[in-house]
Amino acid sequence: MEAVRWQQLSRLLDQMLELPAAQRELRLAQLRAADPDLAGQVQRLLAQERASEEFLAQPLWTAAPQDSRVGSVVGPYRLLRALGEGGMGEVWLAERADGLYQRQVALKLLRSGYADPGLRQRFSREREILARLEHPHLAQLLDAGVDQQGQPYLALAYVEGEPITAYCQRLQLPLERRLQLMRQVCAVVSHAHANLVVHRDLKPSNILVTAQGEVKLLDFGIAKLLDDDTAQGSLLHPPADVRAFTLHYAAPEQVRGEPVTTLTDVYSLGVVLFEVVTGRKPYRLRRDSDAEWERAVQEAEVPRASAAVLRADGPAAAPDAATRRLARRLRGDLDIVLRKALEKPPAQRYASVEALSQDLQRFLEGRTIQARPQHSLYRLRCYIGRHRWGVALGALAVLALAALAAVALWQMQQARREVARAQAMQDFTVGLFDRAAGVRHGSFDMRQLLATGQQRGEAELADQPLALAELEGVIGRLRIGMGDYQLALQTLDHQRALLEQVGQVPPALQLEAVTQRGRALRMLGRSRDCVAHMAPMQALAGRQQGALPGLVAQYQAQLGRCQQALGYRSDARAAFALALALRRDLAHDLPGTAESLADLAALDSDDGRPQAALAAYRQALQLLQGRAAEYRPQRIALHRQLGQALAAHGDLVGAGQALHSAWADAERLYGPDHPETVTIQRLRGVLALQRGELAQAGTMLHQVHQRTRQALGEQHRDTGSSWHALGRLALQRGDSHQAVADFQRAVAIWRQPDCIGLLPQGLYDYGNALAQQGRWQEALAALHEGRQWQAAQRGDRDPAVQQADRRIAEVDKAYREAQPAPF
Known part of the structure; x- marks a missing residue:
């Protein structure tokens, strides 16, 4: 039967089987008038349907039950189990039975009813054709032939x-x-x-x-x-x-x-x-x-x-x-x-x-796809869709640049060149706001600009969570630079939720996000939360050292600072050393290298190696020499740290110069209320106290105390430092009652898990103030507790612990001498 005739017959049969009996007879009569031969064929098929409800339910050729063929041999293959069956044949899982080699194959068996005398020749030709096909996504043809019983077969690689x-x-x-x-x-x-x-x-x-x-x-x-x-x-x-x-x-x-x-x-x-x-x-x-x-x-x-x-x-x-x-x-x-x-x-x-x-x-x-007319509007829409994140950041940057005018001209040019690259736009925008954070005059409101940019981003990028997450990361980083730590953490929490929705996040964005959120947590005095958040990413950071050395160095530096705040000194030193090694391999990363040198210097200073610390601070400043404007935030931090180290070493003149330089630059860049400026001013007040300038120290420290509480809250570690400084001021003025009260507030704040590293010094000073009041037993209890905390952190042989032992002995002796003599 010809193919066209069979197709016509098949359609008619489908229609007839769906008609009621009366309509079916009427349709047959019409067909008989038009094509008697076709009508006869349809009528014969319908008669077979009436004789059996299973008409055409069985295939034209019926093989033996599949189970009975398991273990039988076709050519060189033994059948293991049936994989599938179609109208033209079967597919079996088979293995090589002739011992030539061991391999499982998918064996396709053509039903013998379809064989003809030329089948062997066509099988051979087909095998030659298919042998040319070699592709990693193709189930490779391994063999083809006809066995001795006339069974045609094809053997292909078995795919699970x-x-x-x-x-x-x-x-x-x-x-x-x-x-x-x-x-x-x-x-x-x-x-x-x-x-x-x-x-x-x-x-x-x-x-x-x-x-x-x-x-x-x-x-x-x-x-x-x-x-x-x-x-x-x-x-x-x-x-x-x-x-x-x-x-x-x-x-x-x-x-x-x-x-x-x-x-x-x-x-x-x-x-x-x-x-x-x-x-x-x-x-x-x-x-x-x-x-x-x-x-x-x-x-x-x-x-x-x-x-x-x-x-x-x-x-x-x-x-x-x-x-x-x-x-x-x-x-x-x-x-x-x-x-x-x-x-x-x-x-x-x-x-x-x-x-x-x-x-x-x-x-x-x-x-743009080739199947669509290449209209200009269509090409433009594709371009914007491909670079939506860059365009959004470009708009935010243009707003900022318009306000900064000539100061930010080169940054505007950089933004326009890099509008198609989202990550470059992030770095540019962050750098822009880092340097502009000190602007406080005119109608330019940076915080309002950030809030507006965030609202627009959340509205326009709602269907692109990855792009929106990048924008939230930029805004969170800028807010950290401006000292708005709580707002920054809220923004970075939103970014974290978006990245969890995305699923697959680029490693660069993962490292950047976890680093900045850890930084915000540390700034808020939550170093324990910072370590818990960042530590799970160490495996990713290790894998990306070669591809993303700069970002891995930032991650290690931030993790090390949080570990240092908790007293994990060896872990912090390892993280700082790795960050320094990565940054030294990047010849252009001078600020990062200077930052890592300062991190290690801070550890040296705490460990009683002041000369090593001072040398590292001066080396870091030397790296940034000649580009003061570009590296101003890093230079401010380095002068602050150098001043602290010089003061601890007894060089009050050098300390005063370094802290004054840091404070003047911070006032110009950040303004008087920024946490960095307030911290430097507190250090200057403590230095004035060391020099005996009590009036100047009192003015500075009370002013700093107000600003610290307002900016960071009552329970922040820096608020504890402010109470501690006021206690030292009261002690030098001879007001031991006020000193006890101030030290007591500092100790209460520093008892938080994130501030344990500061607690020993607070307890020592609290004990000394109590001793001045003659409250000997309370003084000894505070000194013993401070000694216990410091020994746990540094060991019994640490010089600071041994000094505490000497002080305890002195207070104990004074306590005994103050007791009335027995009669």
Whole structure:
């Protein structure tokens, strides 16, 4: 029977079986008048249907039960278990039985009813053709032949995987990953086309995805083997012209029985792509029958994928947020890509599978697709979508630059050049606000600018959580630089929540985010929380040392400062040393190198090595020599730390000069209320106290105390330092009662877990003040507790611990001498 005649008969039979008996007889009469021969064939088939409810339920050829074939041998292979069955044959898991080598294969057995005398020759030719196909995403043909019993077989590499549609649905893969898998499919099909082989039966069950996420394409050459154009009318085609393709994924020309080309595979790939991205087939049928499928493939218009996703649950069901988001992604370019791949006339489809793959890649990169007219507005929209984060940051930078005018001119030029690179824009904007944080005059309100920029970003980038997270990180970092630590932490908490939603986050952004949030926690006196937050990222930082040395160095430096505040001195030193080594390898990172030298110097100073600390501070300042304006924030911090070290070493003149330089620069850059300026002013007040200038010290320290409490709150470690300084002032004035009260407040704050490193000195001074009042037992208790804390942190042989032992002995002796003599 000819293929066209069978297709006509199949459609008529489907229609007749759905009609009631009376209408069926009427339709037969009409058909008998028009084509008696066709009517007779339909009537005979209907008679067979009435005789048995299982008409056509069984295949035309019935093999022996599968279980009975387990262990049998086909050619050199032993059958292990059935993997699947189709209309043309079976697929078995088999192993080599002749002992030549050990390997499991997928063995395809063609049913003997389809063999003809020339089958051996065609098998040999097909094997030669398929042997040319060698691709990482192809299940490789290993062997082909006909055994002694006339059983044709094909042996292919056995692939353990699941159909691409099932794999995508089970893992709920994002759209980008689904398209990347389809590009792997396109690559292997394009390779086959280049070797003059057409697949002809592309469908999800022939496209498996392994556990490693790699595509493997099966069944290359089967359709070609069963539909040899040179054997028309031979025994190769049994009666009824059994199809060598799957109707649901067939191209219109296949259904019509027309010649098949590479464009047929383009159409089938379009159907698979539609199902992969939407989860459903492209056609909605009025009834489920082969005739209706043939009509849809040849005549029905393919719906837009974006619309098909929204109506998946029926017109009355409201799609959820994820479905609406997917529909937005599909609308536009992907709808056009799918429509072009599924065009009915082959000439209107993509010219090749490679062209389809290239448009998918362009979509993934945010570039214009070739299937769409290249209007200027369309190209502009793609560019903005590809660089939305850079454009958003560029707008924020332009607002700031307009206010800063000439001071920030070079930064504006840099922003315009780097508008397409989001990370470069971040660095630029952070640098801009770091240097502009001291502006306090005119109508320029930096905090309002940041708040407005954050609101706009959250509104415009709501559907791009990764871009919004980067913007939140920039704003949080700027707020730290301005001293708004609590607001900065809130912003960075929001960034953290966004990154948890994204899933896969670039390592650079992960390190930057965790470093800045740790910095904010440390500034708020929450060093324990800082270590708990940052420590889990050490493995990532270790892996990225070669690729991101600058960011890893920043991470290690910040982690080390939090560890140092908690008394973890050896851990802090290791982190600082690693940061210094990474930064020294970066020749341009002078500020970072100076920062790491200062971090290690602070540890040396605490460990009783003042000369090493002073040398490191001076080396760090020397690195920044000659570029004071550019490195002003680093120079302020270095002069402050140098002043502290000089004061501890007894060089009060040098300490005064260094602290005065730091305070003058901080006043100009940050203003009087910034936490850095307040800290420097407190150190200057303590230095005046050491010099005996009590009036000047009192003015400074009371002013600092007000500003510290206002900026950082009552429980911050710096507020404790302020109470401690006032206690020392009262003690030198001879007011031991006030000194006890002030020291007591400082000790209460420093008892918090994050401030334990400061507690011993507070207890020592508190004990000394109590001793001056004659409260000997309370004094000894405070001194003993301070000694216990310091010994736990530094060991019994530490000079500070031994000095505490001497002081305890002195107070104990004075206590005994103050006791009345016994009568």
